[in-house]
Amino acid sequence: MKIDRRSFLALGLGAAAGTAFTPLPWKLTDDASIWTQNWRWLPLPEDGDVTYETTACTLCPGGCGIRVRKVKDRIVKIEGLPEHPVNQGGICALGISGTQILYGGSRVTSPMRRSGDRGKNEWTRITWDEALAEVKAQINALVDADKADTIACITGSDRGTVPLLFKRLLAVLGSPNFMTTATMEDSYRAVFRKMHGLKGPVDVRFDFENTGFVLSFGSGLIEGWGSPLRMIRAANVWKANKTPMIQVEQRLSNTAAFSGGLLAVNPGTEADLALGLCHAIISGNLHQAGSVSGFAEFANLLKQKYSVDTVATKTGLKATAIVDLARKFANPASRSVAVCGRGKGTTAGSMREFMAVHALNILAGRVNAPGGVFAVPAPDDIAWAGDTVMTSAISGKTRIDEAGTGAYTLADSLLNRIPSGIVEKGESSIGLLFVSEANPVYTLSGTKNVRKAFKKIPYIVSFATCLDDTTAYADLILPNHSYLERYQDVPVRAGLSKPLVNLTKPVSAPVYDTQNVGDTVISIAKSLEGSVAEAFPWENYEDCLAKTLGGRWETLKEKGFVEGEANPVALGNVILPSEMPDIPAISGDGNLPLILLPKDSMRLWGDAVADPPFALKIVPDTELKGTETVVEVSPKTAVAQGLEDGKEAVLTTTLKSVTVKVAVSDGIMDGVVAIPRGLGRSSAEKYLDDKGVNVCELMEPQEDKVSGFDAVIGTRASLKRA
Amino acid sequence: MKKETEHKPGKKYGMVIDLDKCTGCGSCMAACMAENNVPCKDDESNKLSSITWIRVYRLTNRKPFPETEICYLPRPCMHCGGVGDQGHSPCVSVCPATATDYDHGTGIVSQIYTRCFGCRYCMAACPYHARYFNWWDPVWPGDLKKTLSPNVSPRMRGVVEKCSFCFHRYQLAMEKAYVEGRRDLEEGEYQTACTQACPSGAITFGDLDNPDHAVAKMKEHPNAFRLLERLQTNPKVYYISSREWVRRAGDNYLKNEPTNSKPRAAAHHG
Amino acid sequence: MSTSNHEADSLAPGEAPDRKQGAPGGVIVLFFIVGFALSMAFGWLVFPKLLYSEKNQPFDFNHKIHMDLVDSGCESCHVFREDGTYAGVPTLAQCADCHQDVQGESKDEEVFVNEYVANEKEVPWLIYSRQPDCVFFSHAAHVKMAEMECKECHGDIGESESLKVYRENRITGYSQDIWGENIAGIRKNTWDGMKMTDCGKCHEERMGSKGPCFQCHK
Amino acid sequence: MDYDFIPKGHNRCSFGTFAAGMVILGVIVLWGFYAAALCWIKGLNQTNMNDSYGFALWIWADLAVIAIGGGAFFTGLLRYVIGLDELKNIINFAVIVGFCCYCSAMLILAIDIGQPLRGWFIFWHANVHSMLTEVAFCLSLYLCVLAIEYLPLILENGKIDEVPFFHNLSHTMHGAMAVFAATGAFLSCFHQGSLGGVTGVLFGRPFGYREGIFVWPWTFFLYTWSAAACGPCFTMLTCKITETITGKRLVKDNVYDLLAKISGWMIGTYIVAKIADTVYWATVTSPSMGFGLMDYYSLHPLHHGIWILILEIVVCGVVPALILISQKGRATKPLFNLAIVLAVLGVCLNRWVMVMTPMAMPVMTFDSWVTYFPSWQEIATTILPFAGGIMVVALSYRYLPVFPQEKELNSKR
Known part of the structure; x- marks a missing residue:
């Protein structure tokens, strides 16, 4: 038999023909396409029982209620809680993204010690015991050197048990240096102190739901000012009721766009406009009579420096427009309110502006009036044994930021003064710094100086959940649970018309080796023994919550929030300024x-x-x-x-x-x-x-x-x- | 065995979005992404390859400052029914592999991602830019995988995707109804994720043909309009705006044409 | 298609000059047939074996014994959740209700109790009818509303005394039961395959159409 | 070295020169395949396409090569069905060029789809309402026809022809060529048309949408007509280029003249239809959707101004038509060359405007027009078929008796 190339060609052809009559090519073609439908590098979401649990969001001060959708033990989605008074089921994009904070790549997954230069984010994992021992050593060193009053703490808020635990720890160690980041609410508080002579903690609240005319001086009312979801709902009520919204701003922000009432003034002349409106109101004799001191001087000041015509030139508006606006604003039937605090109100802003706007509200009789702005006492429902003793022990000591003393009586905390202080002096007046739920390196102006100052602070302990600009400067991180893994009472300020306390709950088991910051503070205190440990008589943070909140604890656990009532503070004598501070905006x-x-x-x-x-x-x-x-x-x-x-x-x-x-x-x-x-x-x-x-x-x-x-x-x- | 041969008149799910209420916050977009396992790339600032099933557009009246006005307009998939709601939507008719079709039972333009082979013809057909191509494989680094919902299958690269009116929610609601021996849903039982999330309550969702549903009445509002009605795509998303320039921006008009001009009555293709 | 006046054009078919002596036609035909037969054998007999890998279940399970013990058939263990979704394979907790301790003499039960119940570890069952992630299947619609029997799709697994070997397609990762045991895709029973065409066929017969994409895809 | 394989009586360049050319082309082809492999392995993120340019360089190249490859079916139609015998002298070449064009199209399509392994769904799960389905079926069938038409030519290679089986096969196929040519023409009419339909049916895209009759929009017919008109121009152009490169005359002037004359009249009639279509679209169809003609051309005047319409219709349509229709125009070499170049450019420009622009053109009033520039991967994969095509043509020319008149035209020297 002769076999040649052609025979093999025939063999090949036969094989090819035969293959076509088998399932092989067809099945492989099908399977190849099915392979592309199940690429193994794509994640496969695991199925399981679906449950919903309710808790609260803490990603901004807004105080929304949320519910999480869980598949087995994974939180797959965050939705708004329909029965919550603030958001009534709505939710913002940040709130929805909370799952990506819980499971995100920026989480601090265990206690860490800095191993590289400050700001470089190089860390060594350590155990909780090691970490706590290190904090203890740092504190003890300062106590031994009689420098315990150089211990400072920065938190995002001064409300609720966690900030107060920090405050207490500092107090019992003898340090008054508890600081919070300043927001527009602190400026409002300063205004109440300055123009009503009020002392102590006073909050601002806005009765927006009953407002009939809104005049906003650059406040991003729907961008996130105050409580974003509440403001969006309020703004929709205004729109439905055809409530005029005047937005004084230099650009068409979302608020300006939504309001349809943009009033563009030259940048930095908002305060002038407010004063011009005051002048128009006074000269039109439209102001509300009341117990006011310094009225004549104020009127004179306006006449001299802030007459409608002067202001018109300065702001770039027409004088008639100002007079017209003033008339509408001052009309008692308008139920108007003037609001300030730039953008989302996360910065304090200038007192000149706050005072001018507040004077406008005063003249129109809009302070402590329905639909207007209210001064209410800050809640004092968290009381612990020995508070007064500790407060008086540190009251004589000067704070590093000088808040509450000398030239700075209006402010409780002046975090912004710290960096310049350190840089000017060339050395840190802070010996040990705790930072919790705050990011001052990022949020304080003049970042370069802030960084310089933070580099000089001998030891920084961060209680962050996620890495951020400030944590990068820390020596030690004692990572906090995310808000979805921990209990925490969260009293909501944000200008809500009623006091509200939310409770975050551990709707997820801890994903990483983290610890509730409340527990961390208590264990630090306990490790210090003696009087410090005694000041923290609770077994753990949950015990502290239960004992502190008393009857409200069960309600909070069940319902997630407690709403209260607040009566306005008696305003007493109003002091109108005879001179406006001259600060270039x-x-x-x-x-x-x-x-x-x-x-x-x-x-x-x-x-x-x-x-x-x-x-x-x-x-x-x-x-x-x-x-x-x-x-x-x-x-x-x-x-x-x-x-x-x-x-x-x-x-x-x-x-x-x-x-x-x-x-x-x-x-x-x-x-x-x-x-x-x-x-x-x-x-x-x-x-x-x-x-x-x-x-x-x-x-x-x-x-x-x-x-x-x-x-x-x-x-x-x-x-x-x- | 019970045969399901009885054919009830189909539903026509649709949306009415009140643009007077929309603040442009973008919650609807985020809620949609979280609900539907839409991934995030490292850089999403190139909006031409960024997948957002519902996208909020920023419209301006094109007047100089300070007369400028802005309106935010959320745009999900329009779930076009085509002329006479016969399912001749722009995208469905062109798909060569029958990977997308029109559900006459709900009025929803549905699709099979695993059938799609990525020719992008449907994207060319859709004047609303509602369809998105997966230029990249989706990635959920680290523990972010835990956020994935089992209700919607993640899409691989090379396929087109779009808003489904959260159809899986319809499916889940129907399952519940079946177990309870029902075949019909209450208005609240099936709502889309964006509707739920909207802080303003600007989005209303329901059966456009059911007079008991809010949308049925709202779509008759004198200020209601749809996008590009003149193309006879017959969208199921209605908008309401009190501003004339916004309503006019919803469609194309020749210079002197009044807003709301309809297309000429000529027989339409198909 | 050339129209050049090549000299070969003048030759009649078959008359081409045989310049070299090649293998005779018969041999060529034989080779063709051999090739054909070999590839047929490979495609039909060897290929299916290569395509699937065999995997054993963690331990054996006797459906029949359990069926005799429960009151409401398959649904006794394969339950619907409260929200109407179908839970599929029972969880450890369900099984542990009865099997907290070893009850019988079976080795498999011993494995179950000692390795899984004791360690609170879910059993990694290999699911014969597992559909890919892109498929949405409503048991409620089929079982509750259309009142179909489990058997119609799942066959008589409920009467089986032991679990068969799990065969996994090496390319797709699918269970062999999706394509069906017959490599050519021939079905004798309704439960012989679970591909989309199988779903589609039944839907066309009973519902009049396959339904829209989203009916079965997510 | 390869002397045995070169058709008898033909002069070819040295093997070394030829091989050098092949290597250069081969490198380009490999570069293209590297880019293609990147696209297959990593996905279409390798391109600069985006959601506004989902139809981009590739789809344009695809439609353009199919249009200019139309010379094969139309010349075949003229030669075998109508019976213009002179065209037998260029038909081989037309088939080769057509074959290259269609292979290119298929290759580009295989890269262009997001899930190449699922490409067969277009056949298996075909949606008969989709123009693309029609395209896929007709295109692949016609490619088979082209292969069948090309095969006998390959079999005529002296070496292969020695095998009696191939010899006989070749002979039999010659006989059936008219049938294939007719089939090819029929299929081509459909897929060229359905490619036109691809844009024409997009009623959501006013720039591309056209009314029509039955299920076919006017673009269906315009595409077929324009491919038939301009395809032969590309055949002639490539033929002229081959003549220039080889330094030989390969086809007699009377053949060119005949084909050019037919092309001229085809382009002429096409352009009249195109103008009528444009006028109707600009004055009736488009305004009913709210667009005036200038709305399309004023959004981005530099990128897509009215100049593009004038360029396509007047410069690349009316001008070549007039030149090719006139006896004098055809006889004047530079004019003739200009005309065929313009005609080819015209049809490519038409495909560009009709395929890429409708998708990129904003329809919503608040949408915006973006620009796009292809990535190197797109460019490489688009050049790849051209280089590959040149290789096929060169190989065919070297080893196959492509031009029946070559011997005659070159022995006179």
């Missing part, structure tokens, strides 16, 4: 042609909590593009500065020069550059890390002469084509 070099104003975006969170992936994903490309911040300018400004939409430009202030991208928009005043707050974070997770620039790096802080807070609302800048 815009800092920086007057030779720079433009004014840089931070904008609080609805989808970017500029406070302690950084945007998780979902929230970041919806940030428009007019705020962040690639890794660059996008600034907003008007078409005219763009032409004048030679800028092009979408192109890069260099933004320069007295502090820093950064490359940004430009978005040309119709919705902004000429000569103004708006820059989104909330970007430029380091040490967050990979999604947000090193994207854009932190506004605070560009803004020179401006100490308010009246309150001591940082009053900066904008800064001079130039924007040139890159």
Whole structure:
């Protein structure tokens, strides 16, 4: 038999033909496509029993109730709690993204000791015992050196058991240096003190649900000012009722857009407008009579410096418009209210502005009046044995920030004064710093100085849940549970019309080796033994909660929140100013042609909590593009500065020069550059890390002469084509 | 064995979005992503490859400051029914592999991601940009995988996806109803994630044909309109705006045409 | 298609000059047939064996014994959750209700109690009818509403005394029961396959159409 | 070296020169396949396509090569069905060029889809209402037809022809060529048309949508007509290029003249239809959807101004038509060359405008127009079939008796 190439060709052809008559090619084709439908590198969501549990959100001060959807033990989604008075089922993008904080890449997964330089985020994992021993040693060293009063603590709020546990720990050690980050509510409190002579803790509340006319001086009422969800609902009530909303601002913010009543004044002249309105009200004899001192002087001041015509020139408005607005505002039937606190109100702002706006409310009789602004006592329902003794023991000591003393009687805490103090002195007045639920390195203006100062603090303990700019400067991290893994009572301020306390619950088992910060503080105290340990008589934090909250504990556990009532504080004599503080609202070099104003975006969170992936994903490309911040300018400004939409430009202030991208928009005043707050974070997770620039790096802080807070609302800048 | 041959008249699920209430907060987008296992890439600032089934657009009246007005407009999939609601929606008719179809029972444009082979013809067909292509494989790094819901299957790269009106919620509601021996749903039993999340209550969802449902009445509002009605796509998402310029921005008009001009009566393709 | 006037064009079919002596036609045909037969054998007999890997269940399970002991058939253990969803394979907790301790003499029960119940570890059952993640299947719609019997899709597994070997498609990861045991995809019983075509066929017969995509896909 | 394989009586360049050329082309092809492999392994994120340009360079290249590959079916139709015998002198070449074009199209499609392994769903789960389904079926069938038409030519290689089986096969196939040509023409009419339909049926995209008759929009017919009109121009163009490169005359002028004349009239009639279509669309169809003509061309005047319409219709339509229709135009070499180049450009431009733009063109008033530039992977994979095509043409020319007139035209020297 002769076999040649052709025979093998035949063999091959036969095989090919035969294969076609077997399932092989067809099954393989099918299976190959099925393979693409089940790529093994794609995660497969595991099925299981679905349950819902309710708790509260703490990612912003808004105080919303949430419910989590769990599949087995995983939290797969966060939704709004329909029966909660604040949000009634609605929820914001940040709240929804909470699962990405719980399971996110920025979580601190165990106690850590710094192993690299400050700010470098290099860590060594240690055990809880080691970590607690280290804190104990640090405290003891200071106590032994008689420097216990250099122990300081920064928290995000001074309400609820956790901040008070910190405060107590400091007090029992003999330190008065408990500090919180200042918000517009602190400025309101300062105003109440200054203009009503009130002492002690007083809160501001707004009766927005009954307001008939809203005049907002740059407050981002729906961007997140106060309690965001409550404000959105209130704004919708206004819209439904055709309640006029006047927004004094330089750009078409979401609030301005929603209100349909934008009143564009020149940047930094908001206070002038308020005073001009006061003048119009007084000269029109529209003001409400009341017990007022200094009225004549105030009227004279207005006449001299803030007459309608002067203000019209300054603000760029028409005099008739001001008079008209004043008339509407002062009409008792309007049930009007004037509001201030820029953007989301996460910064204190200038007292000049707060005082002017408050004077306006006073003249129109809108303080402690339905639909207006109320001064109410801050809740004092958390009382522990020995509080008074401890308070008096430290009351004589001077705080590092000098708050409450000398020139700074209006403020309880002046965190903004710390960095400049340290940098000026060249050494740290703080010996040991605790930081919990605050991110001062990120949120204080003049970041460069803040960093310098934090580098000088000998020892920093962070109780953070997630890595952030401040934690990067810590020596030790004692990681807190996320809000979804822990109990914590959260009294809500946020200008709500009724006092409200929420309770967060451990709706998820701890995902990592973390511990409730309450427990951590108690165990630190216990480890110090003696009088310190005695001041913390609770077994653990839950025991503390149960004993502190008494009857409310069970209600809170069951319902998740407790609403209260608050009667307004008697205002007594109103003191109108005879002179307005002269603080330039815009800092920086007057030779720079433009004014840089931070904008609080609805989808970017500029406070302690950084945007998780979902929230970041919806940030428009007019705020962040690639890794660059996008600034907003008007078409005219763009032409004048030679800028092009979408192109890069260099933004320069007295502090820093950064490359940004430009978005040309119709919705902004000429000569103004708006820059989104909330970007430029380091040490967050990979999604947000090193994207854009932190506004605070560009803004020179401006100490308010009246309150001591940082009053900066904008800064001079130039924007040139890159 | 009971045969399911009885055919009840189909439902027509749809949405009415009150633009006067929309603040532009973006909750609907985030809620949708969390509900439907939509992934996040490291950089999502390129909106041309960023998957957001519902997207909030920013409309302006194009007047100079300070006369400028802005309106935020959330745009889910319109679930177009086509002329006479016969299911001739722009995207369904063009899909070569029958990977998307029109559900006459609910009026929802449904799809099989695992059938799609990624030709993107449906995207070309959709004038609303409601369809998104998975240019990348989805990634949930680390423990973020734990956030995945088993109700919606994650999509692989190379396929097109879009808003489903949270159809899995309909399925789950129906399962519950079946176990309870019902075949019909109450209005509240089936709601989309965006509807639930909206802080303003701007989104209302329900059966457009059911007079008991809120949407049926709302869509008759004099200020109600739909996007690109003149294309005869017959969307199931209605918008309400008290502002004329917004209603006009909902469709294309020649210079002197009044808002609400309808297409000429010519027989439409198909 | 050339139209060139090549000289070969003048030759009649079959007359091509045989310049070299090749193998005779018969041999070629034989080789063709051998090739054909070999590939047929490979495709039909060897390929299915190669395609699937065999996996054993963690331990054996006797459905029949359990069926005799319970009151409401399959649903006694394969339960619907309160929200109408179907829980599928029973959880450890369900089984442990009875099997807290070893009751019988079976080795498998011993394994179960000692390795799983004692350690509170869920049994990693290999599920013959596991559908891919992209499939939404409502047991409520089929069992409760359409009153179909479990057997119609699952066969008589409920009467089995031991678990068969689990065969997994190496490419797709699917259980062999999805495609069916017959490699050619031929079905004798309604439960012989669980591919989309099987669902579709039944739906077309009983519902008049396969239904929209989302009816079965998520 | 490869002397035995070169058709008898033909002069070819040295093997070394040829091999060098092949290596260069081969490198380009490999580069293209590398890019393609990247797309297959990593996915379409390797491209610069996006949700506004889901139809981008590739789809354009796809439609363009199919359009210019239309020379094969139309020349075949003229030669075998109508019976224009002179065209036998260019038909081989037309088939080869067509074959290359269609292979390119299939290759590009295989890269362009997001899930190549599921590509067969288009056949298995076919949606008969989709123009793309029609395209897929007709395109793949026609590619088979082209292969069948190409096969006998390959079999005519002296070496292969020595095998009696192949010799006979070749002979038999020759006889059946008319049937194949007719089938090819029929299939081509359909898929060229359905490619036109791809855009024409998009009633959500006013820029692309056209009314029509029955299920076919006008673009269906315009595409078929334009492919038939401009395809032969591409055949002639490539033929001229081959002549330039080889330095030989391969086809007699009367053949060119005949084909050019037919093309001229085809382009002429096409452009009249296209103008009528454009006018109707601009004045009736489009306004009913709320768009005036200039609405389309004023959004991004630089990128897509009215110039593009004028360029397509007048410069690349009317001008070549007039040149090719006139006896003088055809006889003047530079004019003739200009005309066929313009005609090819015209049909490519038409495909560009009709395929990419409808998807990128914003329809919602608040949507925006973005620009796009292909990534190197897209460019490489688009160049790949061209390089591959040149290789196939070069190989065919070298080893197959492609041009019946070659010997005659070159022996005179």
